[in-house]
Amino acid sequence: MDLTKGQILYEDFIKELLLKMKSILAIDEASLYKYNEEKQHFYMEATTLALKNEVIKVKLESAIIQEKPENGCFFTHQKTLSGLDRFDILIPLRKENRLNRILCLKEKVPGILTNLGHDGEVLVKECVEVIETAHNLLEMINEKRRYKELFRVTEHFHSSMSMDAVLEKIIETLHRVYPNFSYYLLISHDNDNHGNLPIKDLGYDSENVAAMKAYVTGTIQQEQIEDRETVLYAPLKGKQGVYGVLQVIAPDTVTFPNNEIEFINLLAATAGSALENAQLYQQSKRLIADLQLINETSHKLNSNLRLSETMEFLKQQIIKSFHADETGLILLLPDGETGLITGSSDFFHTDASECYLQYLKEKINTDKESLFIGDLSLQLSDKKWEFHSLMAVPIMESNVLKGFAVVLHREPYYFSFEMFKLLQSLIHHSSLALANSMLREELEKMVITDHLTRLHSRNYLDEKIYQSMETDNQGTFILIDIDDFKKVNDTYGHQIGDDILVQLGKLIQANIRDSDVGARWGGEELAIYLPKVSLSVGVTIAQRLLERVRDLSSPRITISCGVSYWSNEAIDNAKDLFKRADEALYQAKNTGKNKVLVNDQSFYTFKN
Template sequence: MEYQDPQLLASLKSHFFDFLVQEDEQQSIDQLLILMNEKLNLEEVTLFIYNEWKQYYFPKASSNMSINNNLGSYFLSDKIVNEMMEEQENVDDKRTIYTFISKIYRNNKAIGLFEFKYRQLSINKSLLIEVANEGFKLIEKLLEFSKIFEEGKRYEQLFNVTAKFHSTMDMDEVLGEIIDTLRNVYPSFTYYLLLSHDNHNNNGLPIKEFQYDNDDNPAAMQAYVTGEVQFEDLVKEKRSILYAPLKGKQGVYGVLQVIAPNTVIFPHSEVRFIELLANTAGSALENAQLYQQSKRLVADLQLINETSHRLNSNLRLTDTMNFMSDQILQSFGSQEVGFIILENDRFKLLPGSTPFFESEQSELYLKYVDEKIKDEKDTLFIGDISTEPLLNGLRFRSLMAVPMAQSGLIKGVAIVMHEKPYYFSFETFKLLQSLIHHSTLAFSNSMLREELENLVITDHLTKLYSRSYLDSMITKSMATDAFGTFVLIDLDNFKCINDIYGHQIGDEILIQVARILKDNIRDNDIGARWGGEELAIYLPKVDLAAGTAIAKRIVEKVGNHTSPKVTISCGLSHWNQSYQDNAFKLFKRADKALYMAKENGKNQVVVQEESIV
């Protein structure tokens, strides 16, 4: 068959415009190849696009539907193509299918080829070359239109995702939208969000912790520091990596890492889109972070205001410290809280401290904090205390310590700890500082108020309770308890002590006897100064036999442990709910028993008479 080349070529080209106006690029290319196949009376025609990096021709479309349905498994190397082009066709056999390769060049570089398959030897190869060139021009236009169309779709996606960014103030939602957009636009790429450890995300997003001190990824660090897109081309691994900073107006909030496989140069056409996406996301992250910060600041101010209001409501010291401890445990998620007063180089634990600070294990922490604060006279914010050689291996690793200072003097310290390293954020640390600074005055006022109360109910010389406090506590005990014992004590021959040694020594003797009393009674028992050289003890819920034993033990201790040596006489009375009684009668019976002890030779204990009237 002879071809009228100009007419055939013109006929083909007349159909080309029809393909340009179709929306589906792949369908247009498929129809073009089918048309070429029919008009040129071919067995098959296949279009290949050249991949410069891999140096392979990959099939784009074919008039053979079996190939069209399995394009990914059929490709040609440069070497095979050159060998096919050099083959001599010298077999005249109607059953033989011949192949003709027509390469397409731009700027002396191969960009694609047509593979024509036919049976007749007399085919016009010049026409095939002309058709291939004209066809590829059309295909380039189709690909260009398709690229423009896809670009439009991408930027439409960017517009939509921007709208979503600005409709939410949740950082996790913003990060999720970034990943979803990349998955839709670049399904073959791999991507990660490099963020600081302050981002606690649990949504399964590809987030990596940004390592500021890691030299293994200088491109990521450069992108973070400069705010400019950086590239890393890995020839051996045959991939290129783009690092786009997530930046807003006030700073950079992370880095978007995008990995393009099978290329050593990141596709230039994709850089601008990814950069715009990263910038848009950075602005959204900034807005979300500022919103979260504002919410946190409002919550912090509310916490400080509530705490200050509560602390200034004249709470007892125990109530004050327990309230502060609860606030810190709940607001900061801490595991241990300690309030320590430093007195004469000794640690005094305040109420509200968690039980850990009563254990021996706390001593290492307390000594470390004490030394640090004395040296630096400042707050401590330690992300991982195990870096200190002497504290390596300890249970708690995150530590915050804020001095409780008033008028420039450090009176104590508040310590907050957690097992996990770097658990507390810097914002948490600043909030703790503010809380403690606002609360220190309330702590001091509570302590001073209780000290004043103790002065009112405490005898200045002996540090025993006052007579009035003893009276009130006995009256209270008689109203609530089942029984109790009262001991009235008098120092024997105390006037002689004053005459011989002087009143100063006499006062010292009183102090010694008072100390013996306190050492031999329980915390809830009441030792008091009755008046002059007379002292008293009230033992709530203690029966007569036990009270007598305690009194005798005190008489013995005083005789053996005072200097100059003195003795005491004790009169002991008892009450229980089985009969009508009151404090006045209790005192009268003890006073009568004391008189009998004096009359009977002193340095002894006399118990009230059995009959109570």
């Protein structure tokens, strides 16, 4: 009979053999019981009766099972075994000197088997040998099948660099070898989503002592849950450590046979090595990606980008790499306050960010160290924090703290330590480029800024007017002169005269938009250009400025303004625009001062 298809055909074979014995020996019943050492129970493995599986509870030490009685007969008569006392003949089957089965025979006529003499003994002995051979053959086939599965899955492990694929193959193999068992993978500190795999977290506070012992010691563990099932814990162990524990649950099983324990242990060990290789491969890929990110960022930031472009690029790199909810690039100002660098997310422009910035400013100013916080609410429980995960890295230049970068996420423990180290490297390699961009913009600002009034230079004003006349449809130009400025200098001194220019510069900046241009025209003359602004609006702005200067200056001064205007409806140029404003200003100075005068190409409009 073919035994290669598993346990069911083996049982059919044994039952057929018992039926032959019953027929040849003319007995009433032949049954084969398998012994379970852990529970000390005999389980019916096959019988000639139409009975369901039977469990006989008997303690082995109370059974007197003789291998060869004094009369030389192989049969053993035993009436003291509870549950087996209906049989007349009990024949022990041993393996490695340990009882593993009992062949039980019930005579139709008392003494008929013993009367068969030597022939009967030989016949029964041959049947016993056939049973033992069938059982050994079945074990060899099952073991071959298990190790064939192990070989096949090992080949797959060596060809896979995916942790999910390795874990999936473990479960698939166990389901194929032990279809009636249940399996779980107990993984320590695992943040990844493994789809539908039966994965449980294995924490250090786990109540499962056997699982933790397997994880810590790296050795296989067993535990019995009442009388219902036995659980095996096999560590997934590589050369560098243990990556988790394989939990195998066997229902209606008291103990695992040694050969099955060995197979599961080998499978777990092979899987542990494969997991280690996959993890090392993923770590290598991540390291290469991190190095590429740092290299790309350093190369980009050192390509003479403007500060706004530098910050925007760095922000995008951080968002892409860390999937942060909010990203802030904070500048520490000389007065101790914080300023936002272009590229910070909108959250840092709101009042809700103040508590985060204040906490970070104090910590980083004091410690000059990076911060990696898994749950901010645990450290500062007195406040309700919207964002729990936080990473912050100081921006240093020549060992001087210039600011810091901060990333936030709502979920606690969202960022890994690898992410933290990457952010540190990213900011460290970017600090010089950031400092260079800031210095370059400061130098550019100095070039286009008058050092006294802090208004723009004449060259910058000219450039902006030329650009506006090429792209806009209209614009208004205001030329300003301080009335009797020589008298101010003679009366109060040149230092007060400079202070008057500074006051006027601040008043101009306070009364124009960011898109407007206030400039030092020369000496005590200043100018304003209002792109896309109509003449009427421009005159209103000039008049408002005149009134503010008259009311707020100290010592009190007045100004005169000449206003000119252009639109794309007439042929015009910057030189003529300047000339018309200068002519209007000259007229204002000569007709009483402290007034706004307009030269709109064809006429003068006077307004007090």
